[in-house]
Amino acid sequence: MSAPAPPAVVDAEPLPRQEEVLTEAALAFVAELHRRFTPRRDELLARRAERRAEIARTCTLDFLPETADVRADDSWRVAPAPEALNDRRVEITGPTDRKMTVNALNSGARVWLADFEDASAPTWENVVLGQLSLIDAYTRRIDFTDPVSGKSYALRPDAELATVVVRPRGWHLDERHLTDADGTPVPGALVDFGLYFFHNAQRLIDAGKGPYFYLPKTESHLEARLWNEVFVFAQDHLGIARGTVRATVLIETITAAFEMEEILYELREHASGLNAGRWDYLFSIVKNFRDGGARFVLPDRNAVTMTAPFMRAYTELLVRTCHRRGAHAIGGMAAFIPSRRDAEVNKVAFEKVRADKDREAGDGFDGSWVAHPDLVPIAMESFDRVLGDRPHQKDRLREDVDVRAEDLLAIDSLDAKPTYAGLVNAVQVGIRYIEAWLRGMGAVAIFNLMEDAATAEISRSQIWQWINAEVVLDNGEQVTAGLAREVAAGELAHLRAELGEEAFAAGNWQQAHDLLLKVALDEDYADFLTLPAYEQLRG
Numbered sequence: 212m213s214a215p216a217p218p219a220v221v222d223a224e225p226l227p228r229q230e231e232v233l234t235e236a237a238l239a240f241v242a243e244l245h246r247r248f249t250p251r252r253d254e255l256l257a258r259r260a261e262r263r264a265e266i267a268r269t270c271t272l273d274f275l276p277e278t279a280d281v282r283a284d285d286s287w288r289v290a291p292a293p294e295a296l297n298d299r300r301v302e303i304t305g306p307t308d309r310k311m312t313v314n315a316l317n318s319g320a321r322v323w324l325a326d327f328e329d330a331s332a333p334t335w336e337n338v339v340l341g342q343l344s345l346i347d348a349y350t351r352r353i354d355f356t357d358p359v360s361g362k363s364y365a366l367r368p369d370a371e372l373a374t375v376v377v378r379p380r381g382w383h384l385d386e387r388h389l390t391d392a393d394g395t396p397v398p399g400a401l402v403d404f405g406l407y408f409f410h411n412a413q414r415l416i417d418a419g420k421g422p423y424f425y426l427p428k429t430e431s432h433l434e435a436r437l438w439n440e441v442f443v444f445a446q447d448h449l450g451i452a453r454g455t456v457r458a459t460v461l462i463e464t465i466t467a468a469f470e471m472e473e474i475l476y477e478l479r480e481h482a483s484g485l486n487a488g489r490w491d492y493l494f495s496i497v498k499n500f501r502d503g504g505a506r507f508v509l510p511d512r513n514a515v516t517m518t519a520p521f522m523r524a525y526t527e528l529l530v531r532t533c534h535r536r537g538a539h540a541i542g543g544m545a546a547f548i549p550s551r552r553d554a555e556v557n558k559v560a561f562e563k564v565r566a567d568k569d570r571e572a573g574d575g576f577d578g579s580w581v582a583h584p585d586l587v588p589i590a591m592e593s594f595d596r597v598l599g600d601r602p603h604q605k606d607r608l609r610e611d612v613d614v615r616a617e618d619l620l621a622i623d624s625l626d627a628k629p630t631y632a633g634l635v636n637a638v639q640v641g642i643r644y645i646e647a648w649l650r651g652m653g654a655v656a657i658f659n660l661m662e663d664a665a666t667a668e669i670s671r672s673q674i675w676q677w678i679n680a681e682v683v684l685d686n687g688e689q690v691t692a693g694l695a696r697e698v699a700a701g702e703l704a705h706l707r708a709e710l711g712e713e714a715f716a717a718g719n720w721q722q723a724h725d726l727l728l729k730v731a732l733d734e735d736y737a738d739f740l741t742l743p744a745y746e747q748l749r750g
Contacts, residue, residue, distance in 0.1 A: 221233055293457060302321065304324040306330045323376070325345060330654040333380065379426075380402075408422050413449070413451065430467055462474075462529055463486075465492065494665060494668040498736065500622075508676060509676065510628050510629050511630055524618035528614040537605060549659075640657055643655070664740070
């Protein structure tokens with residue numbers, strides 16, 4: 212047996228109470244995860260690049276011939292859901308700051324997606340104090356009074372709290388503040404998973420629940436296999452029964468959509484379900500087929516609803532796949548943020564949310580996401596109407612669904628085109644989100660929608676795609692780098708006038724503007740906006 216790895220090295224300014232999270236034993240556990248699994252992570256990231264080059268060459272994707280036997284085998288199922296994850300009809304998402312932790316746990320949703328990924332800018336403070344929020348929640352030390360507003364936040368009784376499912380960062384992101392002895396950064400995924408699992412796994416088991424996870428940005432069943440190996444090692448290392456971990460995989464990349472069954476198969480002892488994530492899915496289509504020409508050009512992001520033919524193929528295949536294998540199918544996000552001043556805005560938005568959740572429940576989904584506590588009752592009503600007292604509808608096998616490769620790739624089946632207003636919105640949202648992210652905020656309300664990193668990704672990707680595909684907008688203008696710069700300059704001037712010179716100067720607006728244009732206009736398309744953005748993130 213090889214010697215255990217020395218503890219991971221912390222390279223950051225001390226934070227309040229960090230010693231409760233960054234214990235020597237916890238850092239040794241994270242270092243061992245890094246030693247065992249980072250080399251394979253690196254190989255899989257290289258494989259992503261190779262596959263992307265192959266997609267660029269062929270402009271197509273198909274179900275894998277080498278795993279046909281897995282798809283054809285009717286005998287296997289994922290492990291039965293634990294009681295705490297059996298009823299997931301409404302899930303709320305958000306970062307792990309103390310206020311959100313209390314509000315999400317108290318929201319009435321069945322599950323809280325505690326997010327260290329797209330809804331959290333990865334400052335060291337957010338990484339460490341987010342872990343502390345969860346520890347404090349489980350030990351009921353999370354109650355606090357906001358020093359600014361004077362409002363008190365306190366947890367309801369344990370039986371009324373949402374079940375926590377933690378989303379660690381994706382495989383592609385490193386954590387610069389935690390390195391091995393050679394100075395190599397530990398993958399953020401292993402930091403977030405490792406610290407949470409080490410401190411809370413046994414505590415959760417004792418409370419009748421367990422360490423549950425959402426796995427983001429997965430691109431293949433081989434990446435799911437790596438996660439399964441991480442789970443097996445972690446459980447064995449801490450003396451916890453295999454199968455205690457449960458993982459729900461976000462099917463938010465076009466390549467993963469072709470490997471849903473294989474992903475569940477790799478994780479079957481630990482699998483809980485699959486989730487349909489819209490913005491990252493669209494971003495993935497642009498990224499993989501960015502050389503594919505007009506056939507793969509997406510219209511304005513808000514025009515691509517879940518009823519678009521290629522999106523409907525993806526979601527219906529997800530429901531059928533999950534129920535065939537005994538897994539939960541979880542629907543997409545209702546991102547609307549209610550207005551405290553405009554009842555008419557709320558009325559229209561609530562009707563759209565209700566229609567969206569009615570459709571998902573009617574299609575066979577077992578639950579869905581919301582971004583705000585006020586949306587929990589609306590989504591709950593939609594699923595209650597279909598489920599009644601049943602915890603899920605896995606018995607709806609959706610054998611009527613027959614999705615082929617060409618259905619998933621029928622991007623041009625949507626009767627909508629890019630518009631000038633869509634270009635303006637992409638620039639506005641991109642600049643506003645990036646500016647907040649650079650201040651350490653990952654979940655940001657913009658134009659009455661809760662936006663996260665996936666929003667910025669699809670915004671900058673569409674600008675890039677429209678320029679490179681020489682798209683002509685509804686007003687007759689061709690999208691060029693010059694037009695994008697002109698719109699961005701106009702937005703910056705608008706923000707300066709709206710905020711005032713002092714507030715504008717105090718923000719990161721010029722920096723956000725420049726970063727958006729860099730990733731939208733560079734000839735070489737950056738795989739993830741958050742990689743160059745992380746280099747500029749303070750803290």
